Amino acid sequence: MGTTGGGVWKTTNSGATWQNISDGYFAAASIGSIDVSDSNPDIIYAGTGSEGLRSNVSVGRGIYKSTDAGGTWKLIGLRDAGQLGSLAVHPTNPDIVFVAALGNPFGRNEERGIYRTTDGGASWKKVLYVSDSTGGVDVELQPGRPNVVYASMWRGERKPWTVISGAREGGVYKSTDGGDTWARLTNGLPNGLVGKSNVAVTTANPQRIYVLMEAAPGGGLYRSDDAGASFMVVDTTTRGLITRPFYYTNITADPRNDDVVYVGTEDFYKSTNGGRSWTTQPTPHGDNHDLWINPTNSSVMIQSNDGGANVSVDGGRSWTTQYNQPTAEMYQVYVDNQFPYRLYGAQQDNNNELIIPSLPVTNKQLDDPIMGWDIAPGCESGSIVPHRTNPDTIYGGCKGLFSRYSQRTGQERSYRVGEQSLYGNAGRDLIYRFQRVLPIETSPHDPAVVYTGSQYLHRTRDEGVTWERISPDLTWNPPERQQRASGEPITLDVTGEEYYSALYAIRESPVQRGVIWTGANDGPFNVTRDNGKTWRTVTPMAQPPGCRVQNIEPSxxxxxxxxxxVLCYLLGDFRPYIWRTDDF
Known part of the structure; x- marks a missing residue:
């Protein structure tokens, strides 16, 4: 199992337990692809860098190889090829491997394309290249004829204010000579704006090819029964198949029955008639990304989603637990002043949570590790901040929604700082622009005072019931980056992730009341010395414009x-920036 932030994991008992096998070897913990050699299962290749281009995606740092079933690993190249979202090992010669390299997710680079090695990774050749902005996102070998290779090419890129998915170049390509030459497949497939796509092949019928494609016009499911010479439209109306395509878009065909096909998006879809109709099947967690089916027994499968990996031995009717994989992605961590202290964290795709790590939660064996955690307010991206003097009260945030939670009663009260939903609105149309990671700061001088930020600094003295605005716009706010909703040129994605020109960090000086520092996700660093009455922008001239102020630490x-x-990686600059001032 390859995770987006926790490296590579291995199970030897069908998912009952998992063990990390990549720590200490990999330069990046984000895994985009993994494949085990059919002819020698001790040989494993793993590509770093997820192709699910969320706004917090980690950049890939090459491809790794193990020759001892994951006991040890070696970096074998493609360090600058960015997101390696798919790879395919030749079924009889493990020295031949194809890799789909999407490239740098935040800017143009020449390393995009389809790569091939014929010497086990000692050297690599780029065998398919479209442009410095369109890279490889999927590669598949035709069963029984491994010299026939299919590849999906995609223009995918992240900006702090939008996600780009699609162009007039890209689409599905085919090679019949082991990758030496390629031809784009166009007969029956969309030929306008083409976005992310995924290819599925099956040993049950090597001539049948499924393609799930984001496109305008014509996004949906396509099928070929002549190895790609022509395609027919199967389904362009089931909306769930093409949902947030930059993040999902994956399809898997059953190796024993070519009419059985699965699609993973927010839900997990199954068709038994070649994609003409669909049912949804429950999985332990939503947001479904990949599926492996045993080539000799279709009832055995491993499915992955935002919660982890789960194994089924009955065709998906039941699944193993995901609570044996400590791979959670945490947005931030806070510690309170109690003894024993409590640890607070906002977890991707789950609730905010807290635990008491300084003492055992019980002297008995837990039935499930989740029993050691308590639920806290807000949502997955947080923040979650404890009250400074009352350990019963916890504050949580969620895209402009502020919550107050009582551990004693288990009750949560939520208030919108501004009565306007972020969903479906362009930045220019919002009264308050909140980032998905809502900054929350409790005053070190008055425990009743709590701050949060949109493009303005807001303050409450009654735990979120009412708010006052105590600043002007503290962001850069270039108008050309607020003109439209996020997502281009095909699919809109207005979920509160890409709101630019919003405060990202807020801290009040523990030494002097009323000295408050703020940082925006588009660059400006500001300070007030009189509790918000007046403000000064104190951003260093040498700081690159448009970067995100990530953290502030007052002396x-x-x-x-x-x-x-300051983090600039979303603009393609991976250098660290840390600034200090001693004179306000």
Whole structure:
């Protein structure tokens, strides 16, 4: 199992337990692809960098190889090829491998394309190249004829204010000579704007090819029964098949029955008639990304989603647990002042949660590890912040929604800082622009005071019931980056992830009341020394424009001193920036 932030894991008992096998070897914990050699299962290849281009995606750092079933690993190249979202090992010669390299998810680069090695990774050749902005996202070998190769090419890129998915170049390509030459498949497939696509082949019928494609016009499911010479439209009306295509878009065909096909998006879809109709099947978690089916027994499968990996031995009617894989992605962590102290964290695709790690939660064996955690307010992206003096009260955030939670009663009250939903609106149309990671700061001088941020700094003195705005717009706010809703040129994705020009970090000096520092996700660093009455922009001239102020740390000794960190990777700049001031 390859995870988006926890490396590679292995099970030897059908998912009852999992063990990490990549720690200490990999330079990146985000895994985009993994394949085990059919002819020698001790040989494993793993490509880093997920092709699900969320706004917090980690950049890939090459492909790794193990020759001892995951006991040890070696970097074998493609370090600058970015997201390696798919790879295929030759069925009889494990030295021949194809890799789909999407490239840098945040900017143009020449390393995009389909790569091939014929010497086990000692050297690589780029065998298919479209452009410096369109890369490979899927590669498949035709069963029984491994010299026939199919590849999906995609223009996919992230910006802090939008996600780009699609262009007039890209689509599905085919090679019949082991990757030496390629031809784009166009007969029956969309030929306008083409977005992300995925190819499925099956040993049950090597002539049958399924293609799931984002496109305008014509996004949906296509099928070929002549190895790609022509395609027919199967389904362009089932909306769930093409949902947030930059994040999903995956299809798998049953190796024993060519009419059985699965699609993973927010739901998990199954068709038994070649894609003409669909049913949804339950999985342990939503947001479904990949599926492996045993080539000799279709009832045995491994399915992956935002919660982890789960194994079924009865065709998906039941699944193993995901609570044996400590691979959760945490947005931030807070510690309170109690003894024993509590640890608070916002977890991707799950609730905010807290635990008491300084003492055992019980002297008995837990039936399930989740029993050691408690639910906290807000949603997956947080923040989650404890009250400074009352350990019963916890504050949580969720895209402009502020919550107050009582551990004693288990009750949560939620208030919108501004009465406007972020969903479906362009930045220019919002009264308040909130980022999905809502910053929350409790005052070190008055525990009743809590701050949060849109493009303005907001303050409450009654735990979120009412709010006052205590600043002007503290962001850069270039108008050309607020003109339209996120998502282009095919699919809109207005979920509150890409709102640009919003506050991302807020801290009040522990030394002097009313000295408050703020940082925006488009660059400006500001300070007030009089509790919000007046403000100064103190961004260093040498700071690159448009980058995100990630964290602020006021000095515990001097009111005039503060440190802050800036991330520019979303603009293609991977250098670290840390600044300090000693004079406000």
């Amino acid at each position: 515990p000794h001097r009111a005039a001193s503060a440190y802050y960190a």
